[in-house]
Amino acid sequence: ERSGVPEAILASEKTAADVAALAATAIETTGRAIVTRADRDQVAAVRDRLDAVAPAATLAHHPAARTLVAHAPTFDPPRLDATVAIATGGTADRGPATEASLIAREMGARIRLIEDVGVASLARTVDAADRLRDADVVIVAAGREGALPTVIAGLIDSPVIGLPIAAGYGRGGEGEAALDGLLQSCTALSVVNVDAGFTAGVQAGLIARSIDAARGA
Amino acid sequence: ERSGVPEAILASEKTAADVAALAATAIETTGRAIVTRADRDQVAAVRDRLDAVAPAATLAHHPAARTLVAHAPTFDPPRLDATVAIATGGTADRGPATEASLIAREMGARIRLIEDVGVASLARTVDAADRLRDADVVIVAAGREGALPTVIAGLIDSPVIGLPIAAGYGRGGEGEAALDGLLQSCTALSVVNVDAGFTAGVQAGLIARSIDAARGA
Amino acid sequence: ERSGVPEAILASEKTAADVAALAATAIETTGRAIVTRADRDQVAAVRDRLDAVAPAATLAHHPAARTLVAHAPTFDPPRLDATVAIATGGTADRGPATEASLIAREMGARIRLIEDVGVASLARTVDAADRLRDADVVIVAAGREGALPTVIAGLIDSPVIGLPIAAGYGRGGEGEAALDGLLQSCTALSVVNVDAGFTAGVQAGLIARSIDAARGA
Amino acid sequence: ERSGVPEAILASEKTAADVAALAATAIETTGRAIVTRADRDQVAAVRDRLDAVAPAATLAHHPAARTLVAHAPTFDPPRLDATVAIATGGTADRGPATEASLIAREMGARIRLIEDVGVASLARTVDAADRLRDADVVIVAAGREGALPTVIAGLIDSPVIGLPIAAGYGRGGEGEAALDGLLQSCTALSVVNVDAGFTAGVQAGLIARSIDAARGA
Amino acid sequence: ERSGVPEAILASEKTAADVAALAATAIETTGRAIVTRADRDQVAAVRDRLDAVAPAATLAHHPAARTLVAHAPTFDPPRLDATVAIATGGTADRGPATEASLIAREMGARIRLIEDVGVASLARTVDAADRLRDADVVIVAAGREGALPTVIAGLIDSPVIGLPIAAGYGRGGEGEAALDGLLQSCTALSVVNVDAGFTAGVQAGLIARSIDAARGA
Amino acid sequence: ERSGVPEAILASEKTAADVAALAATAIETTGRAIVTRADRDQVAAVRDRLDAVAPAATLAHHPAARTLVAHAPTFDPPRLDATVAIATGGTADRGPATEASLIAREMGARIRLIEDVGVASLARTVDAADRLRDADVVIVAAGREGALPTVIAGLIDSPVIGLPIAAGYGRGGEGEAALDGLLQSCTALSVVNVDAGFTAGVQAGLIARSIDAARGA
Amino acid sequence: ERSGVPEAILASEKTAADVAALAATAIETTGRAIVTRADRDQVAAVRDRLDAVAPAATLAHHPAARTLVAHAPTFDPPRLDATVAIATGGTADRGPATEASLIAREMGARIRLIEDVGVASLARTVDAADRLRDADVVIVAAGREGALPTVIAGLIDSPVIGLPIAAGYGRGGEGEAALDGLLQSCTALSVVNVDAGFTAGVQAGLIARSIDAARGA
Amino acid sequence: ERSGVPEAILASEKTAADVAALAATAIETTGRAIVTRADRDQVAAVRDRLDAVAPAATLAHHPAARTLVAHAPTFDPPRLDATVAIATGGTADRGPATEASLIAREMGARIRLIEDVGVASLARTVDAADRLRDADVVIVAAGREGALPTVIAGLIDSPVIGLPIAAGYGRGGEGEAALDGLLQSCTALSVVNVDAGFTAGVQAGLIARSIDAARGA
Numbered sequence A, B, C, D, E, F, G, H: 001e002r003s004g005v006p007e008a009i010l011a012s013e014k015t016a017a018d019v020a021a022l023a024a025t026a027i028e029t030t031g032r033a034i035v036t037r038a039d040r041d042q043v044a045a046v047r048d049r050l051d052a053v054a055p056a057a058t059l060a061h062h063p064a065a066r067t068l069v070a071h072a073p074t075f076d077p078p079r080l081d082a083t084v085a086i087a088t089g090g091t092a093d094r095g096p097a098t099e100a101s102l103i104a105r106e107m108g109a110r111i112r113l114i115e116d117v118g119v120a121s122l123a124r125t126v127d128a129a130d131r132l133r134d135a136d137v138v139i140v141a142a143g144r145e146g147a148l149p150t151v152i153a154g155l156i157d158s159p160v161i162g163l164p165i166a167a168g169y170g171r172g173g174e175g176e177a178a179l180d181g182l183l184q185s186c187t188a189l190s191v192v193n194v195d196a197g198f199t200a201g202v203q204a205g206l207i208a209r210s211i212d213a214a215r216g217a
């Protein structure tokens, strides 16, 4: 199986008890547990369970990202010589953007997060591009019409992964306008599904791993 | 009925003979005939018919816009003290953009056309915005992901009408990604249907008429 | 950036605390705070916060429009010599229509609201058109099949902005039938997204500003 | 099986030879052959075949409606004491409207056809409603945004059947905007599929038959 | 305006207070109040209000149909010499079918309701057709794949109105498979929107009125 | 890999030369070549090629099914003690139904084909069910609203595979209404994609193989 | 009517009281009651009712499958000499997979359930195929992209029924991507609707019955 | 603007003359011309024009990929120390896969193309994964249900870009099932639009450039 992709428990399809049990197994066997798309009850169940089976573990819950990361004291996190940057258009993009950054960080990448640089304030977008330019790979999150990844990809040379966000209302407001816009982007980029912060984070992490390996070579 | 909106014959649903007959009637009763979305056969039929019934008329055919405009010598075109600007992202947007400009011109507006300023070359987009700023109303045509109207509307104060173009392929490639993106635009603008250059031109022309009237007051 | 478009906080993607903080900042820096698509909790949080930081501000909450407008005593509202009219088909259209009227009023336009003139009672529609005729720009809100903007645009000369409403059930009942109908309208008009009262209000306000400027010239 | 509904051969799914054979059988067994949605080749094949097997038959081809009706000399057409009216918005609606009228006429109804009364010229629409009022059942054909059936149904007391037409372009232009608008109509009416003139004609004919029977009672 | 179509208040887009006020006005001005798609709170509000303003009125609430009908003692209900039959495939169709029957009854038609005759038990379907045959117009409600109206329309001569029901799950389960199936029906019928019992009832009632008039002639 | 499923060349995505080469390889290595969804040019190319490389082969082309089957003289066709029946609603269903029957026959099943038994003539449908009852597995092809498989599955005990056909026009006319109706069927059946005669034939053939094996046991 | 398909009450469209009454009737007349898609209240109502009318019945509730099966002591369950296997990609598929297994078991089939063998761990998928190979018919449940049924069908000879699951998020996340993927599968299989465990179970059970009969012959 | 992304002329929206003129300009200014999605006429026009203006240029036309690449003798192609692999499921995927490989090669990457390894023959898929494992980035093209990229991404550690192909028929057959399946993939990958070989090639090329730079460091 694929190495380097951290096991993560997608909570949204499971009972709180199932999630807690899977998290316990994960920390016992790999020294780490990552839970994504978790609601309040699932987080509480995981906390209780890990308190019991792994009381020495550190546990970080990121409510906006609905993500929980636990490390056993013995866990030795990977560390890559490569940077993943994440840019967002506005506060509505924060949840999946944070989820992406957490996953890429767990894969060992250095993280740079640049928020609120949507194209409605184009000067700030252009400024942001300058700070994104030297990252090894860039995730750009955007809801509504999803113009931000297209604009940034036109300004920098690194590969850009577009992360469409379900923010909006009316036709296309569930992230579909943003997704379709990214698929049609007139600047070349690749795309993940709506709100798929996990997928964007893994893909960016895999690219970072390749670059780290190349740097080490 | 609405005054100031020029009668136009939408050719696409009619036989060449029907279109020619309608054009003949139009030039006889109003001194002008406008035919939109006309194919080669329909244009030829109109030409033949107008040669017969109105040999002194001037006739201009714009193939890219599939539009034909004929004026009887007696026709006194309206003239408005107001400017409609039209911007395009690339050459694929030229047809409907030209159709819009022709209609607004027939309504009497001054026209300014600024082409090939898509967001993939952002510096050119920003330059274009400077030249669009003092127009009274701006139509922005864009296919693919349709980011251009959003970016321009964020840079200028005039009302912007987004004109989505059926240029692209794959999901959303028939203009639907552009249309949905404009409906979700994070900068406020209003929208017409895909390739609806006629509608964009009329709406811009009506705004130009109001401004002309206000200037004259 | 665009001048003349009032900053408004789109509440639906934010926590009550975030909305309140943004409203406080807005009133402190611009003398005004506008919050749209706000639920009960968000309104309460804003009220509490503004009571604390700007006790002298006037605060108006419009529940049907889910919109809240606060003015500091020092705020000097713009005033335009131009009229925006808003017509609705029935009571289900009231929320977004009111939102549109509030935004256009904040931009300084005179407002005329004409309600319950749907085409099922055509005589009332025709009467309404008479009262809409001398407005500088007209927003027409309509749900269900969305016939009202088409009929009114055929009766008056001012530019019409169609505002489709999510009222109905069965196929197309979430405002999609109305939106598609407006995009296909056989009388020329421009369109905003479903329930996008804010966008319609801004676009009408921008046109009103241009006319006001032309009148002043 | 259902009596009173004329057998019709839906040509669009068949070879010219198959259509011709079915038409020959129909005229031999029932004294009548009706072929709908027939292209040029299919019509020619039917003509040739009927010339051979039923040289005395009268044969009427209606190209706009793509419909062909043949009667053997012995055929005794039904005659109903009831009127079906058909109204259209514009010339693009003529094909399916004619198909509907032909089918209802074959069922024996008196036919009244009122064309080009779309809502963009509302005075003509209102005039038409006066001439439709005393029909026993009214089919209203409309493409684009499909507002006409809604407006007419609000003005008259007879049952209205909405017939959406595939005329338009951009989103909803294949008759889908018209169909969805009719399904959402704020005045009560029933609907058939896009361009389904045959179905509209049969349904109107069945109502006419019931009324004829009631008149005779 | 249309006579003979009873005023009905569509509750789903209104506050309980608005619905109650409209019902009070209706009973005072017309002697009757009909409220459709009403939830528990709206029904309670109407009850309270009518108890106050029209204590002598009779009030019938049909929870499955979410419909409420009130008659003032002076109200003189219409009575037509014509029968509307309503057939259903199963218990999931009962709500909109009952709504349709109530509306047609308020228009004066005799009502015949035949339930649970879905095509999975074809012998029962065929039996039902025998009992539907002499009705003047037949509404057939069906969810899931919506085969029932097609089968019944093939067995009887009266006009059939298909009423698709939002019963099912998975693709097409919100009534869309049934609606599309009815639009494609290989036996001719007309259609209303998903769950549109009101519309089906009015259309059947209008046909019944025409037949009643013809019988009386 | 799967045994018992005949290799078939899906022509529609290939050049005529490629198809011919693949067919030559197939007959040389397996003694049989099956080509599906082949147009006229592809069939001619295969014919020419097989004439050259396998002049003794028998070659059968079924134009309605767009399918071609060639057997080398040495080919020993499988023979199963099991029957696959295929029923169709009308002539428009013939192509994919024939394709299904050819594939199941190549897998060795006995074939029974029963045509033109659509539900518009319900008595014929019921008769057909009697002749389908003792088949081991039944494929039912249906276009338009796709009611036929549902009705037949309610009348017989054998497993039914629904094969939706792209016959119709207007909404759902490309086989989508039939497919969705089959997915929602109130009698249990399984389904293949629109016009997927090949898939239906293989699935029926696999069931026939299991039954043959069980009979032999 | 169809024999061998157990009557099942689809609870999701009914009140708890209706479901309980139907279950009581079922156990009294057939010795068995099966309720599917039942929520907590409906299960409680059935329990109470069966305790009253059939206190000796055994009652099994499967919460994940939302299914309840009750047998009267006199009920003699069918027993078939045939095996239905059910495979799942992950825990999110468990509910409909269990529902399918329960229905097939009630029809008398032997059941083999193989869980958590999704293609992300391909070695486990291949192992599972070995254990599925000798089943008479195989149901494969899969959400997300639905690749598992395609992969398994390529590895075994038994007929495969694909059961798409509504697990996922973003575009296609309600089971639509899985359903469409199964309809397009490059290995031949048949399909049921999203989450339609009941339908998959019945279809598998019918095939098992045919094989049992063949074995007995 | 972005450096390292080769200018390419998207022919599909342009006249043959426009394409030829753009190609001439490109070769004169950059020493290279790349034309994508070009039809026969456009290729001929480019050939003629380049023969005239750049007779010494080498010109390679790849009909399957509809792509044309011309290099002036002075053109110094980039060369990267990084490998892009491209895998396909079958011959139908060849066109866009080749387009992707050409673009990545023009960016300087080493190319490895592995064809016909679709999951219907899983052993070949697994073999292919072994040969893909040491590539720096892998593009996997797949039509139909699009399972191949998911399976390969589960077997290797390099980043995978899914390229959905418009091969198939029936629902989802225009590449939509493949695209949605890739967006829902249970193994992490990023995606481009249907048939977007150009975009996949650029994205892979950008990653290859970063890795080349890291290797050089």
Ligand SMILES: Nc1ncnc2c1ncn2[C@@H]1O[C@H](COP(=O)(O)O)[C@@H](O)[C@H]1O
Residues within 6 Å of the ligand: D006, D007, D008, D009, D010, D011, D013, D036, D037, D196, D198, D199, E186, E187, E188, F090, F091, F092
């Ligand atoms: N234009 C049409 N649209 C819908 N249904 C039609 C049309 N023409 C004929 N039909 C119906 O289709 C039946 C014939 O179907 P077929 O056996 O395929 O020719 C006729 O009996 C009519 O009920």
Ligand SMILES: Nc1ncnc2c1ncn2[C@@H]1O[C@H](COP(=O)(O)O)[C@@H](O)[C@H]1O
Residues within 6 Å of the ligand: F006, F007, F008, F009, F010, F011, F013, F036, F037, F196, F198, F199, G186, G187, G188, H090, H091, H092
């Ligand atoms: N008409 C068809 N519909 C669906 N699948 C087919 C069809 N004909 C052949 N196939 C399948 O497609 C495979 C061939 O795919 P290809 O390599 O693209 O020719 C065959 O092995 C069959 O499994």
Ligand SMILES: Nc1ncnc2c1ncn2[C@@H]1O[C@H](COP(=O)(O)O)[C@@H](O)[C@H]1O
Residues within 6 Å of the ligand: E090, E091, E092, F186, F187, F188, G006, G007, G008, G009, G010, G011, G013, G036, G037, G196, G198, G199
């Ligand atoms: N979960 C289910 N999914 C699909 N069909 C079901 C389900 N449960 C029961 N059924 C079918 O629906 C019929 C009951 O429908 P109803 O009369 O609405 O209860 C049963 O006889 C079954 O054929």
Ligand SMILES: Nc1ncnc2c1ncn2[C@@H]1O[C@H](COP(=O)(O)O)[C@@H](O)[C@H]1O
Residues within 6 Å of the ligand: A186, A187, A188, B090, B091, B092, H006, H007, H008, H009, H010, H011, H013, H036, H037, H196, H198, H199
């Ligand atoms: N096949 C293709 N698919 C997507 N984008 C392309 C393709 N070929 C060229 N392009 C892009 O489209 C731009 C040219 O667009 P245009 O100005 O319309 O010719 C190029 O610079 C590329 O970025």
Ligand SMILES: [Mg+2]
Residues within 6 Å of the ligand: A089, A118, A119, A120, A142, A143, A144, A145, A146, A147, A148, B186
């Ligand atoms: Mg943005």
Ligand SMILES: [Mg+2]
Residues within 6 Å of the ligand: A186, B089, B118, B119, B120, B142, B143, B144, B145, B146, B147, B148
């Ligand atoms: Mg652009």
Ligand SMILES: [Mg+2]
Residues within 6 Å of the ligand: C089, C118, C119, C120, C142, C143, C144, C145, C146, C147, C148, D186
């Ligand atoms: Mg209205």
Ligand SMILES: [Mg+2]
Residues within 6 Å of the ligand: C186, D089, D118, D119, D120, D142, D143, D144, D145, D146, D147, D148
């Ligand atoms: Mg109209």
Ligand SMILES: [Mg+2]
Residues within 6 Å of the ligand: E089, E118, E119, E120, E142, E143, E144, E145, E146, E147, E148, F186
């Ligand atoms: Mg039914």
Ligand SMILES: [Mg+2]
Residues within 6 Å of the ligand: E186, F089, F118, F119, F120, F142, F143, F144, F145, F146, F147, F148
């Ligand atoms: Mg049928």
Ligand SMILES: [Mg+2]
Residues within 6 Å of the ligand: G089, G118, G119, G120, G142, G143, G144, G145, G146, G147, G148, H186
């Ligand atoms: Mg899976």
Ligand SMILES: [Mg+2]
Residues within 6 Å of the ligand: G186, H089, H118, H119, H120, H142, H143, H144, H145, H146, H147, H148
């Ligand atoms: Mg594949």
